[in-house]
Amino acid sequence: MCVIDMRSDAASMPTPEMIQAITTARLGDSISREDPTVRQIEELGAEMFGKEDAVFVISGTMANQVAVATLTRRGQEVIVGLESHIYNLEVAGMAAVSQVQARPISCPQGFMDPAELEAAINEPGVQVADTGLICLENTYNLNRGYIMSLENIRTISKIATAKGIPVYMDGARIFNAAVASGVDVKEIVSSVDAVQVCLTKGLGAPIGSLLIGDAAFTAEARKIQQRLGGGMRQAGIIAAPGIVALNKMVDRLSEDHENARYLACCLHELDNRLLSLEDVQTNIVSIDIGFTGIDSNTFLSLLNHRNIFIKRIGPSAFRLVCYHNINRPMIDKVIDALDDILSQEGA
Numbered sequence: 120m121c122v123i124d125m126r127s128d129a130a131s132m133p134t135p136e137m138i139q140a141i142t143t144a145r146l147g148d149s150i151s152r153e154d155p156t157v158r159q160i161e162e163l164g165a166e167m168f169g170k171e172d173a174v175f176v177i178s179g180t181m182a183n184q185v186a187v188a189t190l191t192r193r194g195q196e197v198i199v200g201l202e203s204h205i206y207n208l209e210v211a212g213m214a215a216v217s218q219v220q221a222r223p224i225s226c227p228q229g230f231m232d233p234a235e236l237e238a239a240i241n242e243p244g245v246q247v248a249d250t251g252l253i254c255l256e257n258t259y260n261l262n263r264g265y266i267m268s269l270e271n272i273r274t275i276s277k278i279a280t281a282k283g284i285p286v287y288m289d290g291a292r293i294f295n296a297a298v299a300s301g302v303d304v305k306e307i308v309s310s311v312d313a314v315q316v317c318l319t320k321g322l323g324a325p326i327g328s329l330l331i332g333d334a335a336f337t338a339e340a341r342k343i344q345q346r347l348g349g350g351m352r353q354a355g356i357i358a359a360p361g362i363v364a365l366n367k368m369v370d371r372l373s374e375d376h377e378n379a380r381y382l383a384c385c386l387h388e389l390d391n392r393l394l395s396l397e398d399v400q401t402n403i404v405s406i407d408i409g410f411t412g413i414d415s416n417t418f419l420s421l422l423n424h425r426n427i428f429i430k431r432i433g434p435s436a437f438r439l440v441c442y443h444n445i446n447r448p449m450i451d452k453v454i455d456a457l458d459d460i461l462s463q464e465g466a
């Protein structure tokens with residue numbers, strides 16, 4: 120019986136074309152910039168994002184931490200979204216690696232209020248930390264997938280530029296934002312200094328992220344990547360499927376968004392207390408079964424018995440993520456299972 124794993128788009132599997140690309144990749148020493156396949160993915164990434172250069176790194180977390188280390192100085196403060204990955208799920212990396220302090224601010228539905236941002240930027244003073252960096256995330260909140268509006272990004276960048284503060288975007292799922300909003304990634308990042316994109320989420324590659332910015336940024340980022348032990352030798356092996364991901368897997372993200380919307384609408388029809396349709400903007404659907412009285416562990420194990428896996432994100436909240444290995448018949452099975460469980464177990 121097939122397993123339906125909707126816990127994360129990080130569960131996406133490489134396509135046969137990606138596996139084929141691994142076997143034929145031309146290789147060299149990537150630390151010395153001699154791996155032609157790594158150079159190819161870095162040039163492709165820089166070109167797609169309209170920036171000077173890109174660095175191929177092992178993961179989104181590595182990209183984020185290298186970016187913070189590159190753009191800040193010890194003892195500074197970094198403004199982050201309250202629900203961001205960089206703040207919550209990177210083992211306090213900013214503090215441990217770069218010795219900077221996070222200043223979280225709210226970012227409801229992916230909107231950072233300019234007034235709240237300005238208030239969070241410290242005025243120079245002998246007792247306060249200098250604000251060294253603003254970190255955005257797009258799509259925002261890995262349990263939601265909200266799209267940051269171009270207007271909001273540009274307003275934030277304008278405020279930052281006026282104060283001489285760089286802006287970094289964690290674009291783990293930036294192509295989801297681009298495809299769903301019809302705005303090219305070049306435009307999304309035109310006002311930010313640096314961005315990372317994960318090749319492993321909706322794009323389906325097995326390993327890797329690209330950290331993208333101007334040449335001065337990437338030159339320093341390469342040194343920090345090396346310092347952290349992230350320099351790689353024949354990394355063309357893992358860059359090759361990433362090239363397929365960038366060339367072949369971007370446009371099809373719209374299918375995942377359609378599937379997520381379909382799933383959300385069907386669940387909303389089952390019971391409109393499960394979710395708010397406004398919250399579903401890309402490939403992620405979150406539901407809350409709190410009102411049903413069903414125990415969350417029981418709920419998960421009833422799904423698991425049907426070979427359906429979703430992720431618990433709160434006491435009674437769960438996340439279901441669409442990606443290329445999740446097709447419409449699978450989604451129909453999930454809807455049927457949820458219908459069954461909610462009607463049998465619910466109060």
Ligand SMILES: Cc1ncc(COP(=O)(O)O)c(C=O)c1O
Pocket residue numbers: 129177178179180181183204205256260261289291292317319328
């Ligand atoms: C928004 C965001 N940023 C960064 C990461 C980290 O990526 P990785 O798992 O490749 O370290 C994730 C992973 O889920 C993410 O959702």
